Amino acid sequence: MSVLAAAVVLAWVCLVVLTLAMAGMLRQLRELQYDVARLSSPQPRGATGRTLAELAGTGPLMLLVLDPGCSFCDVVREPFTQLARSHPGTRFEVLAAAERWPSVPEVRSRVDQDLVAELDLPWAPALLLADDAGTVRATQPVHSPQRIGEQVGGLLSSELSAPNQGGGR
């Protein structure tokens, strides 16, 4: 094959790659437009205040909701699991839509796509506080792995000591 013929073939290869890239970018643009339209519309009812049987149990529940597609969730999960020892009366659980993280003894790990969809939290990772009856008292995005202890402590003290005040969302 001559150099010229090879160059022509390669030009076609580059055109195919460019076409694929453009199709991908158009798809992402469409998704972005859909997200913008969804966020501009009136917000659906949040999770706070809803009662879900899956969240009921003995003692308050501190749930960390993770997304398998979120790399930030990796760094948040470990400090969260360590908090279980310092709050013995509280159930510490981790929820994700798909299995990705190994389970740890102190913290119950749930893989429940339906429950994640039901909660429909707009952030990941997110903290969710529920009471014994499974009523969601507050939801918050996790701000930083270093300060997750303070965030959990703040949620537990403020939300559970004030039973009739709304959540953090």
Next chain:
Amino acid sequence: MIVLGVPVLAGAMLLVVAGLEHIRDPRSLSRAANTGMAMARVIAVVELLIGVPSVVAVLMGTTQLRWALAAQTLIYLAFAAHLWWRKRRGDTSDCGCNRMGTQVGPGSIARAGLIAVTTVAATLVYPAATLPGGAGAVLLVVAAVVLAVLLYTLPAAVDGRAMPGSTS
């Protein structure tokens, strides 16, 4: 067969760039591949140790460097398998392809798979896949650079960027 040399050269260039990026910032690779920092540094060095001889092999046609093309096939094949496994598990976080922070998806998997297939074909016919000398070589090296740039951005364009804290 020289038409095989260009995508292989582009793949080798991508390997060199990935190696340099991962040496500069091993933390991102460590997070993406779920390995320790030491292993991330080892992977970065291996990328360079395979990528640089592969570039030389395609440009010079040195028979003793056939191993570099075989190693390039293996590293891209392993990477494609790793990404495919992560995609199957529903993990769409950073693929570790480059510092653009692209999520795992069909674009990154197909890119790694196709480079592996092209490189194995070039390894089998080597040194016939070597680029010719003279003015034609300049044209083909420029084509390889253009292809490498397109392939560098392809996963981000097709699969989208992995956003920390985003939901998929």
